[in-house]
Amino acid sequence: xxxxxxxxAALSVPEGENLVLNCSFTDSAIYNLQWFRQxxxxxxxxxxxxxxxxxxxxxxxxxxSLDKSSGRSTxxxxxSQPGDxxxxxxxxxxxxGGFKTIFGAGTRLFVKA
Amino acid sequence: xxxxxxxxxxxVTQMGNDKSIKCEQNLGHDTMYWYKQDSKKFLKIMFSYxxxxxxxxxxxxxxxxxxxxxxxxxxxHINSLELGDSAVYFCASSRTPGAGNEQxxxxxxxxxxx
Numbered sequence: 736x737x738x739x740x741x742x743x744a745a746l747s748v749p750e751g752e753n754l755v756l757n758c759s760f761t762d763s764a765i766y767n768l769q770w771f772r773q774x775x776x777x778x779x780x781x782x783x784x785x786x787x788x789x790x791x792x793x794x795x796x797x798x799x800s801l802d803k804s805s806g807r808s809t810x811x812x813x814x815s816q817p818g819d820x821x822x823x824x825x826x827x828x829x830x831x832g833g834f835k836t837i838f839g840a841g842t843r844l845f846v847k848a
Numbered sequence: 849x850x851x852x853x854x855x856x857x858x859x860v861t862q863m864g865n866d867k868s869i870k871c872e873q874n875l876g877h878d879t880m881y882w883y884k885q886d887s888k889k890f891l892k893i894m895f896s897y898x899x900x901x902x903x904x905x906x907x908x909x910x911x912x913x914x915x916x917x918x919x920x921x922x923x924x925h926i927n928s929l930e931l932g933d934s935a936v937y938f939c940a941s942s943r944t945p946g947a948g949n950e951q952x953x954x955x956x957x958x959x960x961x962x
Contacts, residue, residue: 766946771953778852778938779891779953822889826951834945835904836881838891 737762741825741839748815749847756810756842758825763803766828770799770810773822773841782823783810787830815846851875852954854939860960861929868925869957871939879903880922881940881951882914891938897922898945926959934961 738761748754758768767786771779783792783799785808791800798811812819822841829835852873861867873880881904882894896904897916911927926933936956942949 767949769950776958778955779940781950781952784950824891826891830946834896835893835906836951837893840888840890 737765737827737829737835737837739825739827739837739839741823741842743842744840745843745845747845747847750815750817752815752846753811753813754815754844756812756823756825756844758808758810758839760806760808760827760837762829762831763806764829764831765803766830766834768799768801768808769826769828769836770797770808771824771826773824775821779824812844815844817846817848820844820846852939852941852952854937854954854957856957857955858958858960860962862962863929863931865929866925866927867929867959868923869937869939869959870921870923871954872921873939873941873952873954874920875941875943875952877941877943877952878919879942879945879949880916880919881942882922882924883938883940883953885936885938885956887935895922895924896945903945929959929961931961934959 770782785801796813824841825839879898881896895914900916939954940951942951
């Protein structure tokens with residue numbers, strides 16, 4: 736059974752700091768891993784999608800890495816800004832037993848001005 | 849242009865009522881999903897349809913019945929609503945069910961059962 740864990744559950748940092756969010760999953764049989772952002776009371780915005788054959792993806796100040804064999808992904812945010820404050824969710828899509836996507840519980844990020 | 853839209857955005861109703869939530873996507877995707885986000889903000893898959901056919905059906909009470917009249921629409925009907933059904937329900941879509949496809953989410957429907 737696939738389980739997805741995100742650490743830390745919450746994080747508060749001063750503006751300008753570089754930070755790393757962690758995601759771990761128990762079953763390496765995945766199609767892909769996707770990072771989302773969720774603002775309070777809003778839907779999910781896709782940030783980065785990493786295929787199982789890829790090691791990392793970059794978009795602007797965001798970099799996501801994937802180590803499938805160890806069941807880990809990290810989301811690196813450079814030069815954090817108050818507008819980055821949100822909940823960040825990691826989700827893995829299984830390639831066994833159907834195409835189910837399993838979400839982590841998220842990391843709540845607060846960037847102080 | 850809204851890619852994945854849901855109606856209504858808020859739904860407040862009494863226990864025992866029947867209600868529906870509608871979802872539409874204009875991305876030309878084949879696959880659509882319903883997720884439930886509970887009070888602890890944990891997102892769980894409920895159903896997935898590919899080309900109007902059910903491909904994922906999690907252990908969801910049979911009071912919940914999805915219906916896909918065409919590829920662009922996936923509606924969720926809930927019978928005999930219970931207090932525990934209170935949650936935010938998200939619709940999502942992707943090009944196909946398999947690898948390499950980003951999921952795009954709607955804004956959510958906040959259901960409150962009194």
